[in-house]
Amino acid sequence: MAEEVVLLDFWPSPFGMRVRIALAEKGIQYEYKEEDLRNKSDLLLKMNPIHKKIPVLIHKGKPVCESLIQVQYIDEVWHGKSPLLPSDPYQRANARFWADFVDKKIYDLGRKIWTTKGEEQAAAKKEFIESLKLLEGELGDKTYFGGDNLGYVDVVLVPFYNWFYVYEKCGNFTIEEECPKLIAWAKRCLQKESVAKSLPDEEKVYGFVLQLKKAFGIE
Amino acid sequence: MSEEVKVLGNWGSCFSRRVELALKIKGVEYEYIEEDVYGNKSPLLLKYNPVHKKVPVLLHNGKPIAESLVIIEYIEETWKGTPILPEDPYEKAMARFWTKFVDEKCLPALWRAVWSPENEREKAVEEACKCLETLQSALNGKRFFGGDTVGLVDIAANFIGFWLRIIQEATGHGDLLSAEKFPTLFKWTDEFVSCSVVKQSLPPRDKLLAFFKARVAEANASK
Numbered sequence: 001m002a003e004e005v006v007l008l009d010f011w012p013s014p015f016g017m018r019v020r021i022a023l024a025e026k027g028i029q030y031e032y033k034e035e036d037l038r039n040k041s042d043l044l045l046k047m048n049p050i051h052k053k054i055p056v057l058i059h060k061g062k063p064v065c066e067s068l069i070q071v072q073y074i075d076e077v078w079h080g081k082s083p084l085l086p087s088d089p090y091q092r093a094n095a096r097f098w099a100d101f102v103d104k105k106i107y108d109l110g111r112k113i114w115t116t117k118g119e120e121q122a123a124a125k126k127e128f129i130e131s132l133k134l135l136e137g138e139l140g141d142k143t144y145f146g147g148d149n150l151g152y153v154d155v156v157l158v159p160f161y162n163w164f165y166v167y168e169k170c171g172n173f174t175i176e177e178e179c180p181k182l183i184a185w186a187k188r189c190l191q192k193e194s195v196a197k198s199l200p201d202e203e204k205v206y207g208f209v210l211q212l213k214k215a216f217g218i219e
Numbered sequence: 220m221s222e223e224v225k226v227l228g229n230w231g232s233c234f235s236r237r238v239e240l241a242l243k244i245k246g247v248e249y250e251y252i253e254e255d256v257y258g259n260k261s262p263l264l265l266k267y268n269p270v271h272k273k274v275p276v277l278l279h280n281g282k283p284i285a286e287s288l289v290i291i292e293y294i295e296e297t298w299k300g301t302p303i304l305p306e307d308p309y310e311k312a313m314a315r316f317w318t319k320f321v322d323e324k325c326l327p328a329l330w331r332a333v334w335s336p337e338n339e340r341e342k343a344v345e346e347a348c349k350c351l352e353t354l355q356s357a358l359n360g361k362r363f364f365g366g367d368t369v370g371l372v373d374i375a376a377n378f379i380g381f382w383l384r385i386i387q388e389a390t391g392h393g394d395l396l397s398a399e400k401f402p403t404l405f406k407w408t409d410e411f412v413s414c415s416v417v418k419q420s421l422p423p424r425d426k427l428l429a430f431f432k433a434r435v436a437e438a439n440a441s442k
Binding site: 050059062064065066069070072073076077089090092093094096097100101134 | 279282284288297308312316
């Protein structure tokens with residue numbers, strides 16, 4: 001039944017990783033298709049004509065776009081196993097709030113850290129750490145954001161963990177110094193097979209970023 | 220069972236009005252608390268939305284929820300009655316997709332086009348119109364984005380349904396949303412505002428027009 005679910009993806013994308021983790025948590029068989037973003041496939045352009053971006057989840061021929069929407073879709077369709085969102089509406093709202101927070105902050109700030117220098121980079125680093133500290137506050141003493149089990153916010157945030165190495169190298173700082181609880185949480189997540197097999201090696205991601213910087217003439 | 224529902228909002232904010240519209244669709248009674256977003260933020264707002272310090276915030280039996288779209292999904296899940304989202308997971312995903320498109324593409328593009336300096340205006344208007352054209356395609360012959368009744372996408376697009384035409388009147392530029400350029404989307408705005416539950420959730424037209432005329436005058440004075 002693998003052909004029922006197809007994922008159009010790009011290996012270093014944290015958004016793609018979210019979907020890989022969700023599918024793995026649910027034990028769903030699927031076909032993974034790697035996209036070359038400089039030469040997008042006809043399938044990608046057909047399935048996501050508006051944004052032309054990955055990841056795209058194709059279920060029985062119908063496309064679902066946008067990673068947070070895809071993860072919620074997966075949770076709703078395959079609701080029998082490993083629920084990602086809590087069942088209580090208030091807790092669900094809380095999970096959605098923090099997922100939205102991750103989306104508003106982490107990617108853009110992280111991007112600024114590896115693409116800029118000087119004052120702009122310093123400002124991005126400061127806000128990035130502040131954002132991570134807020135997330136640490138939300139995690140508290142829980143094993144995962146989802147409590148005893150991996151949940152929605154865990155799936156949404158953990159893919160950035162193997163990009164932390166990129167931010168640290170380019171920004172010349174250590175995240176663990178500022179946010180030890182969050183690093184400990186990420187390492188706990190990586191103990192799970194669904195996460196470990198969905199995240200590429202951080203050195204590989206860094207190598208990819210160095211290539212990008214060279215290609216775009218970024219210092 | 221006594222229930223306490225409060226909304227911290229602002230009279231002119233389309234995000235705040237989205238939440239009020241969702242509550243009215245469900246027939247939920249609530250207490251409205253006006254926040255002066257241009258002045259000092261109240262201790263209540265800072266307490267209940269410490270992360271973003273913005274309206275709207277919904278308080279349900281003392282527990283706060285922030286971010287209008289998160290709030291609307293909570294309202295949908297908490298109170299039965301008229302549905303705001305489809306039941307089918309795929310249709311639900313499509314409604315969330317278009318809602319995100321409105322929030323992350325349409326609204327910023329429209330806002331940029333409205334306030335852009337003359338020399339950048341043409342390009343900003345072109346980009347905003349591309350968004351409107353794409354959004355129009357989502358209507359696909361339906362009366363509302365939600366089908367026969369107002370749904371999540373209609374609520375999210377309230378800025379386009381009501382605020383935009385008033386802003387166009389204030390600026391004197393009618394080149395974004397017009398009946399000639401976007402006939403079906405324009406017709407939707409009429410359907411939207413004539414819906415009785417929507418009417419109850421909109422700010423007073425004259426007050427909003429005056430507000431934007433003042434902002435336009437300010438912007439021109441500072442040139």
